[in-house]
Amino acid sequence: MLECEIKNGWIQFIEFIEKRCSSVEFENWIAPITLIESSIEEITLEVPNIFVQEYLLDNFKEILADFLPLKSNGDPAIRFQITVPLKEESLVAPTSLEEEAPASHLKLNPLYLFDHFIEGPSNQFVKSAALGVAARPGRAYNPLFIHGGVGLGKTHLLHSIGHYALEHHRKQKVQLITTESFINDIVDSLRSKSIDKMKRFYRNLDILLIDDIQFLQNRLNFEEEFCNTFEALLNQNKQIVITSDKPPSQLKLSERMVARMEWGLVAHMSVPDLETRVAIIKHKSETKGFNIPNQIAFFIAEHIYNNVRQIEGAINRLSAHSRLMSMPLTEEIVEKILSEMFQGKVSNKKISVEEILKSVAAVFEVRIAEIKGESRHKEIALARQVAMYLAKEMIDDSLMKIASSFGGKTHSTLLHAWKKVADQIQINESLRRQVQMVQRNIETPT
Ligand code: ADP
Numbered sequence: 324m325l326e327c328e329i330k331n332g333w334i335q336f337i338e339f340i341e342k343r344c345s346s347v348e349f350e351n352w353i354a355p356i357t358l359i360e361s362s363i364e365e366i367t368l369e370v371p372n373i374f375v376q377e378y379l380l381d382n383f384k385e386i387l388a389d390f391l392p393l394k395s396n397g398d399p400a401i402r403f404q405i406t407v408p409l410k411e412e413s414l415v416a417p418t419s420l421e422e423e424a425p426a427s428h429l430k431l432n433p434l435y436l437f438d439h440f441i442e443g444p445s446n447q448f449v450k451s452a453a454l455g456v457a458a459r460p461g462r463a464y465n466p467l468f469i470h471g472g473v474g475l476g477k478t479h480l481l482h483s484i485g486h487y488a489l490e491h492h493r494k495q496k497v498q499l500i501t502t503e504s505f506i507n508d509i510v511d512s513l514r515s516k517s518i519d520k521m522k523r524f525y526r527n528l529d530i531l532l533i534d535d536i537q538f539l540q541n542r543l544n545f546e547e548e549f550c551n552t553f554e555a556l557l558n559q560n561k562q563i564v565i566t567s568d569k570p571p572s573q574l575k576l577s578e579r580m581v582a583r584m585e586w587g588l589v590a591h592m593s594v595p596d597l598e599t600r601v602a603i604i605k606h607k608s609e610t611k612g613f614n615i616p617n618q619i620a621f622f623i624a625e626h627i628y629n630n631v632r633q634i635e636g637a638i639n640r641l642s643a644h645s646r647l648m649s650m651p652l653t654e655e656i657v658e659k660i661l662s663e664m665f666q667g668k669v670s671n672k673k674i675s676v677e678e679i680l681k682s683v684a685a686v687f688e689v690r691i692a693e694i695k696g697e698s699r700h701k702e703i704a705l706a707r708q709v710a711m712y713l714a715k716e717m718i719d720d721s722l723m724k725i726a727s728s729f730g731g732k733t734h735s736t737l738l739h740a741w742k743k744v745a746d747q748i749q750i751n752e753s754l755r756r757q758v759q760m761v762q763r764n765i766e767t768p769t
């Protein structure tokens with residue numbers, strides 16, 4: 324491809340997409356993207372924020388691949404550059420005493436609203452806690468700590484609180500940050516010698532929403548600043564909401580920090596059940612103006628169960644497909660498209676006990692060392708039995724050898740655990756799903 328063809332490729336992609344998505348979708352998500360550079364190897368796009376980038380890739384990766392140069396793995400070769408906001412100082416005379424937001428100014432995903440969050444038994448409690456703090460910041464639960472697996476809607480709820488606060492408490496100062504961006508703010512303000520200004524900014528907030536606190540682990544220098552900011556806000560009854568992939572006690576953070584995070588309400592989000600997944604599929608597809616029949620919605624929900632983001636990926640794929648082919652969706656077509664989606668799944672990869680332990684530990688929220696240990700604590704014992712069950716199911720090795728990888732257990736312990744779990748999953752639906760989730764995590768390469 325020649326360079327001008329690459330540029331044309333992008334223009335053609337835009338023309339192609341414009342005809343196929345709603346004008347609101349196009350104006351919000353596609354129009355703000357600017358082509359900065361194109362070469363034979365890749366193109367560079369400027370996007371106003373990370374959400375636009377994710378939106379583009381989540382929805383149109385396959386289609387982009389038809390128009391643009393490709394990377395060796397078949398993905399479209401795009402480099403993203405996030406628009407640098409104009410420096411406030413250069414525009415406004417420094418007369419105002421109001422603190423300006425640091426670089427990471429409030430960026431809320433317009434789609435992450437409470438109204439778009441589908442409730443079910445797995446997330447009802449968390450959603451009502453989030454609504455509670457949004458309605459009465461600093462007076463309901465403080466801090467609110469939300470934890471749960473990837474793609475279950477933690478970030479969505481955090482943004483929903485932000486939207487709600489902007490609408491209902493206009494005078495309050497709200498900031499939403501990822502832990503990474505907080506760290507970057509510290510680094511930047513140390514560099515530009517404006518650390519006091521930054522501290523003042525954070526300590527003057529009314530609501531601080533922090534996404535993915537797990538990234539603060541092993542960042543000792545920053546943890547202290549974080550903890551100080553935290554305490555300053557909590558002491559003034561200013562609302563803090565935190566999300567994490569693990570509960571506070573399992574984060575490798577100082578005792579002081581863990582204690583602060585456990586001070587308020589710790590709420591867990593789990594995998595949505597079948598009905599909720601179907602409702603999510605119906606809702607997501609309707610907002611895209613794409614109608615998925617009930618039967619197909621159930622079919623998708625039965626096949627993708629542990630991550631709502633994956634469900635969205637499936638809907639996007641089906642919607643792109645049906646637009647391109649202008650053909651009604653049948654179960655066979657859906658099955659074909661979805662099985663392509665899971666094509667990366669390794670079926671004859673050699674699986675190790677360590678991989679099983681890692682995945683069990685993540686899903687059951689216990690430590691690997693605890694699984695290998697002797698504790699008879701109910702949750703740990705169950706996680707250990709599930710790991711043993713899966714090891715026997717998935718690893719083709721002698722029982723003795725497998726058992727010894729569990730901190731020197733005997734093969735009769737292993738057999739006993741296997742039998743127990745095999746019986747339990749016949750009658751316990753939620754355990755069955757957890758086991759399936761672990762298995763899928765092991766089989767899906769990351
Ligand atoms: P997490 O932060 O837990 O990894 P996200 O909040 O990023 O997950 O959610 C992943 C995607 O799934 C988002 O697009 C979000 O809108 C969607 N999602 C997750 N849970 C729900 C839900 N209950 N209702 C509607 N959409 C959901």
Ligand code: MG
Pocket residue numbers: 477478479534535
């Ligand atoms: Mg998230």
